[in-house]
Amino acid sequence: MTTPTPARPGTARAGDVLHGVGVGRRGAVGPVARVHALPTLDPEAPLLVDGRPATPEQAHAALERAFDEVAAALTEQAERATDTVREVLAATAQMAADRALRTQTLARVDAGEPVVRALDAVVGQFATMFVAAGGYLAERVTDLRSVRDRVVARALGLPAPGVPELREPSVVVAVDLAPADTAALDLDHVLAIVTEQGGPTGHTAIIAGQLGLPCLVRVAGVTELADGTVVAVDAASGTVVVDPDDDVRSELEARSRAEHALAADTAPGATRDGHPVALLANIGTAADAERVAPGAAQGVGLFRTEVLFLERSTEPTVAEQAQTYGRALTALGGRKVVVRTLDAGADKPLAFATQPDEENPALGVRGFRLVRSNPDLVEHQLEALARAQAETGVEPWVMAPMVATPDEARDFASRARAHGLTTVGVMVEVPAAALRAREILAEVDFVSLGTNDLAQYTMATDRLRGELADLLDPWQPAVLELVAATARAGTALGKPVGVCGESASDPLMALVLVGLGVTSLSMAPSAIPAVRYAVRAHTADQCAAIAAAALGAGSAQSARATVLAQLDPGVRVTLGV
Template sequence: MAEIHGVGIGQGVAVGPVAHMAGRLAPPSDAPSARGADAEKAAVSEAVQAVAAELNARGERAGGSAQDVLEAQAMMAEDPTLADSVAARIDAGSTAEYAVHAAFAEFAEQLQALGGYLGERAADLADVAQRVIAHLRGVPAPGVPEPGHPFVLVAEDLAPADTALLDLEQVLAVVTTEGGPTSHTAILAREKGIVAVVGTGDIDLADNQSVLVDAANDRVVSDPTDDERAEAEERRAARAAAQAAPLTPGALADGTPVPLLANLGSPDGAAEAAALGAEGVGLFRTEFLFLSSDEAPSVESQRESYRRMLAAFPGRKVVVRVLDAGADKPLPFLTDADEENPALGRRGIRALQHRENVLRDQLTALAQADAETDADLWVMAPMVATTSETEYFTSLARELGLKTVGVMVEVPSSALLASEILATADFASIGTNDLVQYTMAADRLLGSVAHLQSPWHPAALRLIKMVADGGRANGKPVGVCGEAAADPLLAVVLVGLGVSTLSMSPSALADVRQALLAHTLDEARRIAAAALATGSADEAREAARAAA
């Protein structure tokens, strides 16, 4: 028996035999084309169109966030810059296969150099290249194995197209050597409720070898004992029973209410979130309306999307984040293409203030949708760093008819200024993914610094407490909408620090609801104090476990 450690996604546990992801295609030869440039270009065009159509079709079948991811991959396949690069190589004598291989690899290197969200997309681009080359060769693209029995999938990483359509009757769990807690593999695994441990580093597991995947404890155990298997089955059954229990509002054991809300990326997920017990929406990301366009959408088209979302939650809170563009999400009509370090440049509220017409249209559409529905609409600005940015956004939003206006706390400066910011804003919502990234100076999507990306780090927990204290001093609510809220034990810690609401992927609601019901407010405060008194993320988690 040996233990392998990584980052667990969710609270599940599974036992089964290993099956490895099929390997990549062999690189194409750089021998010159024998059939001419026109024929090579025609072959590439047909292959790219076929791959894009397949990705879009998979997205339609998968729905939810998976559809957004796969549609983005399809757009990558048809990117005009890549097409020009491929054509130039073919004109210079390359075959279609080699031109695709070289052009996509060069672009992937550029993305990796940028880091952040764009760096993570390099893996998605590599998957597209493999699919195009496979189509050119007339062979199946590398993908998920089919051993004929349920299995634990082990891979370097999973492409979104594969993760989105995993057969959950066959795939018991997923283990990846690469990736972090916010990689697409992790995001989609969390959304689909897949037991997963990611970012393990190099591992030595053989096909058909038995493993126990314990996401709750961030580990993979090879050749588990009979006792370990029995314990895992007990935990699995207990978790299934908890998820099947009647839905109740989020609360602690002493009755202290802790509303549990959903993070959503489009109106399409609203019905499922409500069915899983979401008491509202704590983060509605509006980027889906903007990312596939060369110009900002009209007020009318935005209004209809917002109206659909609000109508799904009558009488309940829906927190909408205005467009968060820049850095990992550049937009031609909003952001500068030549920023040297966009992650620290004009992004979030800075980009919107620079192009105020885009912000005004979005706020106008939100106000119109609010007037047509019965939901309790709250609107917040991303990446707020100063009190002046807070004053600017809240003033403009109220001028345009919005009643409840707040900010996201994603950088240390806004946490340090929480009391002053919340003297103006109506509420704050902590985005733990970016807050940890900027606090620790560690790109949240780089496996090389994954050990610094944990929201359990006491530095991050202390900043969260400062925001909660600032909310309490001003009588303003403070929520968490980052992935930290989906960790049941960490959710208890967050409430103990003073956070009043938690928002997460809908699939995490049942686990968090169960964890909160096991502790009173005094106990949550004691558990939080134990975590705060440590010096590292691992120590904080272990201290919280011991205190709980």
């Protein structure tokens, strides 16, 4: 395979390979279907009414109506959706209804500015602020631009931009895909999603994962492929192969058969010599818990509770929260459920608890740090969890995010235990927490490593910056050293150390984590079969040797290559690595 120069529509050659960042391990082969963008418009062109340029009053009315219609359409779409898709669409609808966005745009139109220029200017200002804020807000720039395009199309009477009607199973290709577009996909005709921009933790990737679709982001040049071009999308290798030959097709088909075979194994996670490794699922809603319950997950290692909070204008009541937590606990039938308290603030602002503007939100008041400014949020959540425990008879494991010191760990533990919650832990996402893991574990019952944020803070790299993905690689030796330090502390004190970041879903990395002493791995449910197989194919001593080799490597690339070289060829074939 060769890396091509970017091809213009219709000029790509058979066998050309485009590279990007894969989300998951799945693959698919099918024709390209490109997402329609809004046509290029003259920002000075006037809005026409009955063939004549609109007055400011007419333009105002048309634009306000367009905002209303877009918000209503997105809200209706959200009501038909479920789970994470519903929440994401509701967030986009809220953006379309945002008073500041609307008021500033209408003020420009009232002053005589053309509709397109006015909306472009205001959206540009908001987008600049979102990018500067980073994190969750940076992810929403695509949503913001999608709202702009939809409003412009409505106001000017143009066809709505978005995914074309799919008449056959296709690979959807876009510069970036707004959540509203992703949620509207006809799943009977979508084989995979590939975008030129975006990141592996953005909305498109999250929804694609929920929908079980292969997904690649940051694939330069992919939108220059002509509609109908047959491509092979391989999320595991992060490649798009143009007009793939029989060997490429056969490899993806073989991996798909292997994945189905692996999924038939539902035994608890363990090494070949019987060393137990709990394999858990990451979820975001009670409905997610009900969906994973029949599967082979041994429980839930990360219940992201912020979904319940983020798109609300008021804090959910204790009763509402307790009902949600109780539903999840009941669904898992007594299996382990680790509930992460609210991870919001700064880059995930809450309408009912807005923090002052911060120059660097990623380092600001987020996670457990909200207790400094709004302690009731934490107390109410702990009260709701205690109520759910009492009502279901199932004891949740409770952990706080963004804990950096033993004092913070002690504070959270005392608050949780005061509510009758007995199994209390914290997230290790900050290098300081990893370096002081022994002291932190002395205060709590367990810790869970969030390797996404741990890599971000260790490498001083925004995890949403796709062009810096190499620095955010969980195989970076510095990140592995911090994981190892945390695991050693857990082993010394006899307390569980889990991993709930993306690295847990990588079968190769799972071997390293087990070898370092990690006791549980939590991941997207679809990743569990391959991880189970990889762990079961090796003894605990083999995992320890693999981990030592990875720690001794000089770079992320060499660490992964070193581990790959130690795998039995049959295991490599089964895993497709």
